[in-house]
Amino acid sequence: MKKLIVIMIGLCLGTFLAFIDLTIVATALPEIGTQLNAFDEITWVASSYMLTATALQPLYGKFSDIFGRVPVILFALVVFMVGCAICGAAQNIMTLIIARGLAGIGGAGLISLSMIIVSDIVPLNKRALFLGIFGGIFAIASIAGPLLGGAFTDYVSWRWVFYINLPIGAVTLLVVIFFLRIPHPKGSMLAKLRKIDYLGTFLLVAGIVFILLAILWGGKDYPWDDKRIIAFFCVGFILIIFFVLAEIYVVPEPIIPMTLFRSRNVCISYVNTLLLGIAVLGVIFYLPIYFSVVRGDSATQAGIKLLPFMLGMVAGIAVSGVYINKTGRCREMVWVGSVIATVGAGLMTTLSVDLSIGHIIGYLLILGIGLGFSFQTMLMIGQSAAEESEVAVVTACYNFFNVIRGYPRATLAASPSAINTMDVTDDARHQFMEAYVKAISTSFIPLIPMMGVTFLLSLGYKHVPLRKDLTGGAHG
Structure with a gap:
């Protein structure tokens, strides 16, 4: 058990790095553009990582089946760390953009391989508790990213946005090398290359x-x-x-057997995780703008006010994990979670200039709990419908649909809260805030039918008993 805990710590740190790199540069972009004299190209600093991290996500499942889990995650980790080191040392924007793309190649593998490895070493009926941790990591990283990026930029240097990955990544590297022992697939390197x-x-x-x-x-x-x-x-x-x-x-x-999509459970899980991903990022990237405009909060203060959403997701993930671990059933958590999330999305559309912080905290808790119930549960349902030898591909594809939803552009780093310091009348300032809040609250309206669709689709899930042993193709 102690060894499993050490492995989980290492994998969680690696996953945290990959997730946080999706958002950590947002608050650093203006300073990067100033120092490198490249405001026209700074969008690509964020986009290049997102492109490679998303596009390569589905590939790592099959590659790990061919070459083994350990060699592939070591490759991903080393590539990620090299990319981050080059980013931190970059003296021009082109080097930074290319290095971010390189880091994204590794980041894609860290996200998928961590979940695949846990799926290899933990039986399906116990897996929810462990996989749920990664859902919590995603929630924490999504909120912590902009906060850490702003802190490093303001108090140290934007280069530490990238350098911080190196010591943390080194811990994951040591854990994988010294503690992770999974059998390697047989065959020569030439035979494995032919399988690609x-x-x-x-x-x-x-x-x-x-x-x-x-x-x-x-x-x-x-x-x-x-x-x-x-x-x-x-x-x-x-x-x-x-x-x-x-x-x-x-x-x-x-690389992705189309036979996977014959499974009703797998297909429903892919669609639902796409919808949930949109909901999560909708909150994470639009609520800080609301706090900034209406309350004049700094990026740090706005991020702190998102804690109820993150804590709600973590609580939902934990409760669903315990429920699945005790009962061996998954569908009910998605049913309940999607209903709660639909209510939460509806409440979020009532945002106004005068809405109290207590109401906002309550709304975020409700939405976070609902999303947390479903977040990793749907991956469990997808895995349960697949053969153990297909779990790696199912997991990699699930992560792909989860991240394909897109990420904020550099414009989100702009400061609409400038209205609070502009020389305008109170009436004009209030009208601006009203218009801005109306736009933000309206952006949550699509979440209501999306969460409703999630609930309706989840009714089509077929119950599959969770396997209690580790059988099939677990390769290292």
């Missing part, structure tokens, strides 16, 4: 990159109806269609 689905890998990564670039540029750099945005979407979806056809008819060992 090169065609599928190219088509999938290229398709995802085109779609993500369209999402990143659309509505910001170009109008949504711009021919370049439309072309990128079209090319991306065509490549994804070719990928699916290649996996079904051409590739002997597909």
Whole structure:
């Protein structure tokens, strides 16, 4: 048990680094742009990490089946740390952007492999408690990222936004090397290289990159109806269609077997995690703007006021983990969680300039608890519907759908709270706040039907008894 705890600490630290790097640069971007004299390109400092971390997410499951869990997570960790070291030492914006993309390649593996390894060493009926920890890590990292980024930038240097990953990553590296013992798959390196689905890998990564670039540029750099945005979407979806056809008819060992999508539980979990991911980031990135505009809070103060949401998610994850561990049942947690989340989303649409902080805390707790009930539970349901040898691919794809939702652009680092210091009349200031809060509260309206859809889809889950032993392909 002590060894398992040490392994969990190491994997959690690695996952924390990968998650926090999605958001930690947001508050550092203005200073980076000033020091490197590159305001026009700073968006790519955030986007390059997101592109590689998202696009490569589905690949790590199959690669770990071919080469083993330990070699692949060591590769991911070393690549991540090298990328971060180069980021911290970068003297120009192009070096920083390329290094962020390199770090994203490793970050994608840290997220997926940590969950895959836990799924290897913990029986399915006990897995909810351990996998739930990663959900809590995501919640903590999402809120802590901008806070730490701002603190390092204000009091030390923006370069420590990246350097801080090195000592923490070193702990994970030592844990993996000295404590993680999982059997390696048999075969020569040449035989393993032949198993790689090169065609599928190219088509999938290229398709995802085109779609993500369209999402990143659309509505910001170009109008949504711009021919370049439309072309990128079209090319991306065509490549994804070719990928699916290649996996079904051409590739002997597909990187993502299409047979997985015959499982009702797997498909529902993928759709639902996409919807939940949108809800989580909607709160994390829009509520600080509300606190900034209405209450004049700093980034640190706004982040602290998101703690009820994070604590609600952690509590929901913990309760669902205990319930699943004791009963061996998962569906009920998603049913209850999606109903609570729907109520929470509805309450969030009532934001106003005069709403008390007590009401806001209550609303965030309700929404956080509802999302927490479902967050890792749906991964458990997906894993239970798959063969043990398919768990790695199912997990990697689940994480892909969870992160594909997109991330805030550099414009979110702007300070709309400047209205509080501008030389305008109180009436004009109040009208501005009213308009801003109306826009923010309106942005939560889509969450209501989305959480409702999550509930309706979850009714289609088929109960599958959770396995009590470790069978199938656990490879190191």
